[in-house]
Amino acid sequence: MIPILGLAAGVLLGLFFDPTVPLGLQPYLPIAVVAALDAVFGGFRARLDGIFDAKVFVISFVSNVVVAALIVFLGDQLGVGAQLSTAVVVVLGIRIFGNAAAIRRHVFRA
Amino acid sequence: MSGDQRPGAGPDPELEAAEVEAAVEIPDADTDDAAAATTEPVADVDASGAPPEAPATAHEPATDDLRTEDGSATGEEQGAPGAGKPSGRRTRDPLAAALIGVLTLLLGFAFAVQVRAAGDDQQYAGAREEDLVRILDELNAREARLRDQIADQRAALQQLNSSDSQSAAALEEARARAEAIGILNGTVAAQGPGLVMTIRDADDEVRVSDILDAIQELRGAGAETMEIDGVRVGVSTAVTGTPGSLMVDGRPITSPYEFVVIGSPQNMETALNIPGGVVQDLTRHGASVTITQSEQVTVDALRPLDTPQYASPDTGD
Numbered sequence: 001m002i003p004i005l006g007l008a009a010g011v012l013l014g015l016f017f018d019p020t021v022p023l024g025l026q027p028y029l030p031i032a033v034v035a036a037l038d039a040v041f042g043g044f045r046a047r048l049d050g051i052f053d054a055k056v057f058v059i060s061f062v063s064n065v066v067v068a069a070l071i072v073f074l075g076d077q078l079g080v081g082a083q084l085s086t087a088v089v090v091v092l093g094i095r096i097f098g099n100a101a102a103i104r105r106h107v108f109r110a
Numbered sequence: 111m112s113g114d115q116r117p118g119a120g121p122d123p124e125l126e127a128a129e130v131e132a133a134v135e136i137p138d139a140d141t142d143d144a145a146a147a148t149t150e151p152v153a154d155v156d157a158s159g160a161p162p163e164a165p166a167t168a169h170e171p172a173t174d175d176l177r178t179e180d181g182s183a184t185g186e187e188q189g190a191p192g193a194g195k196p197s198g199r200r201t202r203d204p205l206a207a208a209l210i211g212v213l214t215l216l217l218g219f220a221f222a223v224q225v226r227a228a229g230d231d232q233q234y235a236g237a238r239e240e241d242l243v244r245i246l247d248e249l250n251a252r253e254a255r256l257r258d259q260i261a262d263q264r265a266a267l268q269q270l271n272s273s274d275s276q277s278a279a280a281l282e283e284a285r286a287r288a289e290a291i292g293i294l295n296g297t298v299a300a301q302g303p304g305l306v307m308t309i310r311d312a313d314d315e316v317r318v319s320d321i322l323d324a325i326q327e328l329r330g331a332g333a334e335t336m337e338i339d340g341v342r343v344g345v346s347t348a349v350t351g352t353p354g355s356l357m358v359d360g361r362p363i364t365s366p367y368e369f370v371v372i373g374s375p376q377n378m379e380t381a382l383n384i385p386g387g388v389v390q391d392l393t394r395h396g397a398s399v400t401i402t403q404s405e406q407v408t409v410d411a412l413r414p415l416d417t418p419q420y421a422s423p424d425t426g427d
Contacts, residue, residue: 002207002210002211002214003210003211003214004214005211005214006210006211006212006213006214006215006217006218007214007215007217007218007221008218009215009218010214010215010216010217010218010219010220010221010222011218011219011221011222012218012222013215013218013219013222014218014219014220014221014222014223014226015222015226018223018226019223020227021223021224021227026227027238029220029223029224029227030224030228032220033217033220033221033224036213036216036217036220037217037221040214040217054203054206054207054209054210055203055206057206057210058206058209058210058213061213062213076238079240081238081240082238082240082241
């Protein structure tokens with residue numbers, strides 16, 4: 001319940017305040033969002049599996065975001081930022097799909 | 111924000127804790143499936159999308175990440191509930207609940223912001239330099255392509271225009287030639303300045319050669335077309351018969367013979383009247399000749415156009 005409320009409140013706040021993303025953060029924000037989404041899906045799946053742990057969720061959430069941003073940052077420094085961010089998005093997308101598949105099995109038994 | 115969430119966070123950890131108790135062991139099959147299924151698409155995407163360096167860098171994190179994170183989703187969490195006590199978990203974590211709330215709040219916030227930012231039309235503001243360069247290159251190439259197309263189309267248009275005007279001019283010229291030839295050939299009625307010459311042949315003394323002389327003299331003086339007693343004179347006109355029953359192109363003419371001629375009136379009358387010329391000759395044979403110049407005479411007798419039976423245009427050059 002908390003995550004859903006948090007998400008809804010965050011979306012509303014974001015729409016309400018509509019801040020401009022700082023230029024330095026612009027390459028990282030989408031990646032961070034995707035990474036966080038991955039963590040949320042993982043947490044949801046764990047919860048459906050009945051093994052949800054708040055600590056693990058928090059840590060994986062934060063570390064996901066940080067690592068994803070770090071990878072992209074490193075990629076930018078190395079001059080392969082576009083490719084690395086693509087790679088990160090691909091990997092995270094695949095993981096989200098995997099988690100979504102597990103969630104689907106739980107919800108629909110199929 | 112977090113302050114708001116905390117009171118609401120209170121009841122939730124209990125639910126979650128209860129569920130965490132429920133299943134400590136989960137089948138690994140799902141995650142293995144996922145991992146097995148995902149490694150291949152990763153390879154695919156890398157192979158298709160990225161430049162040579164990318165696969166090496168992207169591939170390893172991909173598989174490693176999968177393993178460790180799946181571990182965190184399953185293995186580590188298996189460990190965690192094992193460590194925690196069921197009773198302890200119920201009361202355990204307002205802090206964790208608050209953190210979860212804050213994190214999801216941030217996620218929602220960032221999500222909304224990013225969606226807004228991506229929806230803006232300044233989508234290039236956050237793009238990387240290399241991306242911008244690539245986009246610029248593409249746009250330049252596209253521009254060059256379009257310019258080429260414009261040039262091609264312009265050339266085609268010009269060609270069409272010029273060929274159109276050329277063919278129009280050719281058509282006009284052909285029409286003018288057809289008219290000129292028609293006048294000369296006698297297939298077209300004509301009008302213009304000229305003269306009317308009337309030969310009265312009281313004694314049937316006018317011979318074929320006199321008529322021919324008159325025609326030749328008129329042509330020599332610039333007559334463009336003429337008719338004799340309503341018979342048009344053309345290139346193949348023949349004058350036959352005997353004095354008194356002359357025929358032009360097989361059609362009988364009777365005295366007085368009326369020549370209607372288009373040409374320069376002055377020149378033709380002068381030519382006819384020269385000493386020893388046509389008029390003198392005719393007069394000597396007993397005919398009388400009257401010549402009337404006119405600004406406007408009409409030659410409207412027509413000759414049928416003979417289609418050449420043997421000759422055909424020489425198209426070869």
